[in-house]
Amino acid sequence: MDRRELGWAQLAERMHRDLFACYMNAQTGILDQWYPRTAGRADENFYYWWQAHVLDVLVDAYERTGDPALPDRMRRFCRSLEHYNGGTFTHNYYDDMEWTALALLRAYRATGEPWYEEKVQELWADIQTAWNEHCGGGMAWKKDQLDYKNTPANAPAVILAARLYSLFGRPDDLAWAKRIYEWNKTHLVDPATGFVWDGMNRTGDGTIDKDWKFTYCQGVYIGAGVELYVCTGESLYLEDARRTAAACFKELGEPGTGLLPEEGIDDTGLFKGILIRYLVRLLEIDPACPHVREVLLTNAEKLRSDGLIENPLLCGPSWKEPPTLPVQLSVQLSGLMLLEAAAKLEVSK
Template identity: 40%
Template sequence: MYREWAAAAERAITTRHLRRVWALPRTVLGRSGWPPTPDQRVHWHWNYWWQAHLLDCLIDAQLREPTPARSVTIDRFMRTVRLRNFGRWTNEYYDDMAWLGLAMQRAGRDVSVLLAELRGAWTAEGGGGIWWHKGDRFKNAPSNGPAAILHARAGETERARELFEWMDATLVDPATGLVWDGLRVDDGELVKAIYTYCQGVFLGTCLELSEVDAAARTVRAVAAHCAPGGVLRGQGGGDGGLFAGILARYLALAAGRLPAPGGDAARSLVLDSAQAAWSGATEAPGGPLFSSEWSEPAPDEASRDLSVQVGAWLLLEAAATL
């Protein structure tokens, strides 16, 4: 069932969003909206990190049901990211680069340029950790989490552990176990906003480093505070459209790696959320159109965002692995 739902999400999103860039042959990226605005038609507004997660979904689909055609699409997609980024893999945001690195690494590509950028972002200020983007003074879970996962998967365990220990000591609420957003280094202010994104990347870091107790604590916190009725809550459109899907990816990994009851709780969160997202979707050209809030029916205004649709696809591919 979940495999069929993931396949349907793939067909819908590739039908509505995947297009050539600047009419060039053998190029493909995801349009940022559907129906597209004029600037989205020409990929003027393209969101580097949304494309990284779309690439991750294509790789998920290839693992689920390999096809030669999708393999070609994945290769073209990676080349087009670099083309659209004016010949570079890098940008100003360290979380963006970590996400692209994670997707490219899964595809077996060289990510040394991206790893070098992340290594250079670490400083001792604020107790350690890396910056959110170049030139700022903010260190947060959205950058440190995916960077730690990438470092761990690249065999750079010492740096991954440094990032984990900084997040665990600085950003985890001792009362709830939830992960706060970040630290403003100059004045020491903790930004205590709660995003599903932050829970997901911290959980993923715990799993890569076999920090079982911290991973189980995070799953408990998510179940208690981020999933009313057992369904992961949404955080609107724009960048927020990806947040719950990212969390679902790492909950699915936790389901296979944590002993009961943590693994069972993670599994239920993913599968219950997948059922809600599927039940709330409506039919559109190519297939289902998902809501930004999985417990509520689509469409809503945010449903036109690529991020919202890819977030649901992330969820359904995660469910398919279970």
């Protein structure tokens, strides 16, 4: 059947299947960086944080299908990632650990397996060491650059702390979430618009990187506001999330269409998928939030009609034109997250 005739869940399932068929490495137990694999090099970086989003899409598929084979697949994948990372999930980059902890926590919520929660708590204890008084507080980006603070190391930590509080009710976790959120809002959110800046003091001179306009910074700050609203019922957090969503669409959306920008490959290839994930979360809590459903479905429709090639089902950095081989894992994950989002909206309409 032509992909344009498939429902969103069917299309997401096909892309999920092709993701693992194309990228899974039987020797490492995790996913390769490129398809075809021969496009890669032996000396390429190990993008640990991408694999956290592989676990996220495994959880997405399990939530969508209830396939009883998926928990074992998730379990084996996580143990392979831990082994490949040196027998631990800890890492030099605080934001990388946060992505992993968030995915592991979702796996715990989906399966109830205690091992996931144990690993999350280990990561959370390490992540808390990111807080220091450089730049007036906030979470450092990585352990060997403690004076550089950015949204990708702060807003996901808020989401993690807030979700831990929602699950286990520890007041310290909520206190962490509020404190990190206030730092992020005070230092890296445009007070005039709600648009989220990437980071500050990267070059050691206190400069804020206002020209780094990334979709995922908007996404994780939206997610942070939503989770704090869920925890506290305080409307200010939800209003912040709504305001940032509107600013994101205005600043980064294509005028007249709402299509999200091409952000390239490597790490940036994952950015749109992260925004999509937290826009869906915003819509779950606030179904009437202006333009969110429209933006999600507009992007999904464009990807389905113009942005894919088939056999296998692959996408590129732009969702409005087909990819050329090779296709990078980060980019493919973003496209799959968009299709999973559309499948969720199909169920909830």
